Amino acid sequence: MENHLKIIKGNMVFAPSFGQLETLANSYVIIEGKKIKGTYRELPAQYNNLAITDYGDALIIPGFVDLHFHAPQFANRGLGLDLELLPWLEQYTFPEEAKFKDNAYAAEIYKQVVTELWKWGTTRVALFGTIHKEATAHLMEMLALAGLGGYVGKVNMDRNSSDSLLETTEQSLADTEDFIKNTIDRYGLVKPIITPRFVPSCTGDLMSGLARLAGKYNLPVQSHLSENTGEIAWVKELHPDCLNYANVYQKFGLFGQQPTIMAHCIYNDAAEIELMAKNKVTVAHCPYSNNNLASGIAPVRKLIDLGVAVGLGSDIAGGHEISIAKVMAAAVQVSKLKWLASDKKAPFFTIPEVFFMATKGGGSFFGKVGSFEEGYEFDALVIDDTGLNVSTINRYSLAERLSRFIYIGDYHNIVARYVAGKKMEQPQF
Structure with missing residues (x-):
């Protein structure tokens, strides 16, 4: 019995x-x-x-939940963190991610990634892979073999990247659909997720195509939003017809039409935050990365007060700590700086609040977790x-x-x- x-x-x-x-x-x-x-x-x-x-x-x-982790950047932890976001991507991130064309290299790194996730107590995670569908499928397999739960995304980039990481729109969409078909029903706790890197690296045609795939296969979406002022200005140049950064994703069907994680969200205006709340977009707050790359301090208290769901992300390798416990501590610390900068009007976070973000707050993206x-x-x-x-x-x-x-x-x-x-x-x- x-x-x-x-x-x-x-x-x-x-x-x-x-x-x-x-x-x-x-x-x-x-x-x-x-x-x-x-x-x-x-x-x-x-x-x-x-x-x-x-x-x-x-x-x-x-168990801890990490809503934003770039698995191929694991070998770059601690490198280039005296730079801002865009130079850091060009000098460190893109050259490292290009190496994942080699499946043997990818397997070596991804074994270490998954072991470290297990070691530090991350039980559910949203992972970015690279543009390489075979390497990203290996990452998903290793996560499943370890018994961990999560989403794994083949990254999409058809503009504004190095030659070694640039796809055509057609190839990016075809490879993504192949990746989805080969993995969507393979594992119980690990599933694919649609992953446009960010607006500057994706044409409108690619974003629209990815939105169609998300709807066709009923898949969630993950990307980046308003991490850096230079990035935001770049998006405005690329899409002058759109009201703001969030509106670009909305226009192309990638902003809550399917469950969506947007990392960072430091500089969103009131209209964007209202749209995030309305569309039930989940924010991945990544304090270590935002500090390391001089991006800023996200107004997380404001987002939560306005009805936006927020979890935590390590953002390896912009962030250097895999431990979500350490990310919790950093979230409290940066909230105290925000409190001081607001003339002590925006309350800083308590341990119960960041503990919620690290567990049920982020876990809700995975269901009752x-x-x-x-x-x-x-x-x-x-x-x-x-x-x-x-x-x-x-x-x-x-x-x-x-x-x-x-x-x-x-x-x-x-x-x-x-x-x-x-x-x-x-x-x-």
């Missing part, structure tokens, strides 16, 4: 809504298949005869924070222990990882 159920015991910490932190000390979560049946402070009597995985005094939190509520898929990290405490572990509340892990913990503290109800061991490629 009920032998298909899993019961896990520990200190549950999760964020069911923005700013709300739920803590359940010495409690139980019951998982049926992929999904959570319930959380209980006392185990119901009908389950008393079932085996329990008891993690003792460890923290159990939802990122919380320990009934019906949610059980993605979880088990955190042994014993070594982070200066005296006895009971000195700190569960909320304080979470905060200390975010700021001073690392992957050594993650002793178990679950994705969709299944425990995931370290990938062996």
Whole structure:
């Protein structure tokens, strides 16, 4: 009876809504298949005869969600971060991405990418590949083999790129459709995503074609929006007929017509934000990248207040940290600078708020993911924070222990990882 159920015991910490932190000390979560049946402070009597995985005094939190990660840029972490966005792309990013024409090189890098995602506790991720459909299919396969969940996109670029990364419009669309057909039903937790790099690298014909594919195959979309003032000026030159940057994507059917992630969103005007909220566009906030490339501080509090969904992104390799815990800390830090710049009028973020963004906020793009509520898929990290405490572990509340892990913990503290109800061991490629 009920032998298909899993019961896990520990200190549950999760964020069911923005700013709300739920803590359940010495409690139980019951998982049926992929999904959570319930959380209980006392185990119901009908389950008393079932085996329990008891993690003792460890923290159990939802797995981290990374909404924006450029997998082929992994080897470039820490390089060129004394430049702005556009020079950095030309000098570092495009030359590195051109190497992924070589499938052996791609496999070597992507094995490391997926292992690092697992190691740092990212259980769901939205990944950019390159223009190369075979290499990007390898990336998707490795993510699935590791048991992680996510979206993987073949990047599209038919203008304003180096010769080694330039596609024709027809080839870009044909390769994208081949990629979709070969991968859309291959894996349970990993799916393709339509990925125009950004407006400057995609003609209107390409964007329209990608929108048709998104609709035809019912796929989400990911791209970049308003990351850098030079980029925004460039978009205005390329599309003078459009009211703003967001309107370009809207015009070509890539702005919420299918579920959409837009990374950065630092300089959007009121009309753009209203359109983002109306079209249910999700923002990937990438504080490390925005700092490293001198892009600016996104007005995330304003976006959320106006009804825009926001999750977090590492933005490897504009960002240098794979750890979403570290991205959470950076999100708090830059929000404090925004608070100061606003004459202390725009409140800075709290730990429960950024924890929500890193879990349920970003996880909602994948469905019922990122919380320990009934019906949610059980993605979880088990955190042994014993070594982070200066005296006895009971000195700190569960909320304080979470905060200390975010700021001073690392992957050594993650002793178990679950994705969709299944425990995931370290990938062996």
